[in-house]
Amino acid sequence: MASASQLSHLPHQAFIGIGSNLIAEGFDNLHLSLSAAVQQIGCADVAVAGQSSWYVTSAVPVSDQPDYLNAVLDIRTAFEAEQLLDHLQQIELQFGRIRTVRNAARTLDLDIISFDDEVIATDRLDVPHLRLHERKFVLYPLAELAANWRDPRSGKLADTLKAECDAVDDGSQKCRLFAR
Numbered sequence: 001m002a003s004a005s006q007l008s009h010l011p012h013q014a015f016i017g018i019g020s021n022l023i024a025e026g027f028d029n030l031h032l033s034l035s036a037a038v039q040q041i042g043c044a045d046v047a048v049a050g051q052s053s054w055y056v057t058s059a060v061p062v063s064d065q066p067d068y069l070n071a072v073l074d075i076r077t078a079f080e081a082e083q084l085l086d087h088l089q090q091i092e093l094q095f096g097r098i099r100t101v102r103n104a105a106r107t108l109d110l111d112i113i114s115f116d117d118e119v120i121a122t123d124r125l126d127v128p129h130l131r132l133h134e135r136k137f138v139l140y141p142l143a144e145l146a147a148n149w150r151d152p153r154s155g156k157l158a159d160t161l162k163a164e165c166d167a168v169d170d171g172s173q174k175c176r177l178f179a180r
């Protein structure tokens with residue numbers, strides 16, 4: 001994890017959702033390949049300041065895909081949001097992500113959950129992530145890391161979004177702490 005002096009030249013804060021349900025080539029399990037991906041995210045312009053626990057989650061929408069391993073990272077960065085997306089997409093490619101259909105099984109998915117308290121809507125980016133409020137695999141790790149983070153679109157706290165998501169869940173979204 002980055003030290004305070006390493007973070008001082010990185011003016012932006014973002015939460016990144018990380019997940020996978022296919023082991024990347026060269027790794028023995030999802031936890032090892034995802035931990036290697038976290039290492040790759042750190043660079044001169046990005047520092048990983050915090051990380052949630054890992055969660056074992058069922059695929060959303062419900063399907064016969066294998067379970068995912070998910071977490072959320074708290075990062076500091078000198079990049080603007082689209083530069084950060086470029087950086088993350090490059091890492092997805094390194095881990096063998098081949099874009100097929102939407103919601104396909106994947107070796108690595110990196111999503112920008114939030115970027116400062118900005119609301120961004122461009123051809124390439126919607127931030128905060130548009131489906132954040134309906135996904136336990138984002139809200140559980142996000143609330144663990146930053147219960148008091150406020151969604152600039154809805155004005156709601158991460159803890160509130162998590163409780164609301166739980167309240168409407170029909171039991172189909174499994175989300176449990178990963179035991180190593």
Ligand code: A4P
Nearest residue numbers: 019057058059060068102103111112124125126127129137
């Ligand atoms: N894009 C727009 N906004 C963002 C953002 N905030 N962060 C655009 C990242 N990308 C963003 O993404 C398609 C395009 O979305 C990008 O080119 C970017 O310009 P993609 O990663 O190529 O495709 P995708 O991930 O299959 O589609 P989508 O709609 O982004 O899906 P999500 O929301 O990423 O969800 N179930 C479990 N249990 N755990 C998971 O991690 N992940 C997904 C993917 C589905 N089900 C899951 C999980």
Ligand code: MG
Nearest residue numbers: 109110111112
């Ligand atoms: Mg994605």
